[in-house]
Amino acid sequence: MDAPPVPDDIELEKRSDSLVFEVKRSDGTVVTEAEYQALRHPYPPFQSPTASTDPELEARLxxxxxxxxxxxxWVNILWPISKVRGFNESFVDIIESDRRCFVNNIGWPGDEFSDIVAKEQYKGSIQSGIFxxxxxxxxxxxxxxxxxxxRFVKPFSAGGGASDPWAYIRKDNLKVIFAEVAAGYQRIIDNVQAWSRNTEILLHGYDHAIPRPGGPWMGTPFSALGYNVDDPVAAAIIHVVVDxxxxxxxxxxxxxxxxHLINARGCCAGHWHDELHPDKSAAIKLARKYLAKMDELAPVA
Structure with a gap:
């Protein structure tokens, strides 16, 4: 896949308090999502994409x-910019390399789920009716x-040394968290269905990630709660919560x-780039699952 036309000095920096990234230039200034998208996609945002006079874009459309x-x-890791940090293509990048596919990737590694719900940046694309x-x-x-x-994992000492991962989980707190997430999904689904009745919505629920000692995503937070990250109970907690x-x-x-729900569980087994992101082999496996579902829903002769 061709590299997006972006400056060489843009890089990813993990935000210390969450699972998302900040995108920065070498001088420390933050690159906004709008700035990056303007660099990566030199054509206008999707309002009337079929009216494009760009021959390359018309061919892709x-x-x-x-x-x-x-x-x-998981959707957009800003590859190949992120290659300098060792990241590989996301599964959407792999899908985009399939010659049957035109992809408008508006994902952003700096977006929390609440941002995705509130901003509704997919509105123009979906309302175009072409997707x-x-x-x-x-x-x-x-x-x-x-x-x-x-928010939902108890300190290790509160689990009483049990082997059951649920002994370490504040179930009521987790229920509240998932209710918030479910409300966000419902809002997005309702919007897409209202704006484009023929659009098929494809979801996934990640994979059974494994915390690593010193890992910035899960290992360090678990350690702060008193866990030995090598203890299987930490991975077991993530396993049941993903399920x-x-x-x-x-x-x-x-x-x-x-x-339609795509089951990504098992795709990353033995193939994690870090605690949370698939390596290229896993991304390819996941992309194939998505492509198979698209073939099932809309077979191409």
């Missing part, structure tokens, strides 16, 4: 699978690490005719 992607760093698929990735910042862990998130998303899959 002629591809059968037109996809709008919105979400967190048959909407990929949404979000919610992990609310339960997978950073300051979010302290709970899949149960939440499965409700949308069952209730909403145009909503």
């Amino acid at each position: 002629a591809r059968p699978y037109k996809i709008c992607a919105e979400g967190d760093s 048959g698929f909407f990929i949404l990735s979000g919610g992990g910042n609310d339960f997978l690490g950073g300051r979010s862990l302290a 709970e998130f899949y149960d939440l998303l499965s409700d949308f899959d069952r209730r909403e005719r145009k909503v």
Whole structure:
């Protein structure tokens, strides 16, 4: 995939209190999402994309699978800018390399789920009516690490040394967190269905991430709560919470005719770039699952 036309001095810096990134220049100034998108996509935002006079864009728009992607760093890790930090392509980047696909990736690794819900940056794209698929990735910042862990994980000493991971979880707090996330998903789904009745919505619930000693995403927050991160109970807590998130998303899959849940669990087994992000092999596996679902929903002759 061709590199986006962006300056060489842009890099990612993890925000210390959450799971998202800040995008900065070498002089320390922050690059806003709007600035980056203007650099990466020299054509105007999608208002009337079919009216484009850009031959390259017109050719891409002629591809059968037109996809709008919105979400967190699982959707857009700003590759190849992020290559200097060792990151590889996201699964959406892999999908975009498929010659059947045109992708408008408006995801941003600096967005928390509340940002995605509130900003509604997908509105113009979806209202254009050309996108048959909407990929949404979000919610992990609310339960997978950073300051979010302290909202529902008890200090290790409060678990009583139990082997059951639920003994270390404040269930009522987790229920509140997931209710907030579910409300955000419902709002986004309702919007997409109101703005484009034919758009299929594709969700995923991440994978069973494994905390690492000293890891900035989960390892350090677990240590602050008194856990030995090498103790299997830390990974077990993340495992059951990820499964709970899949149960939440499965409700949308069952209730909403145009909503489809992609099961990413197992794609990253042995193939994590870090505590939270897939390596390239895992991204390819996940992209293939999405492409298979698109083939199922809209077969291309």
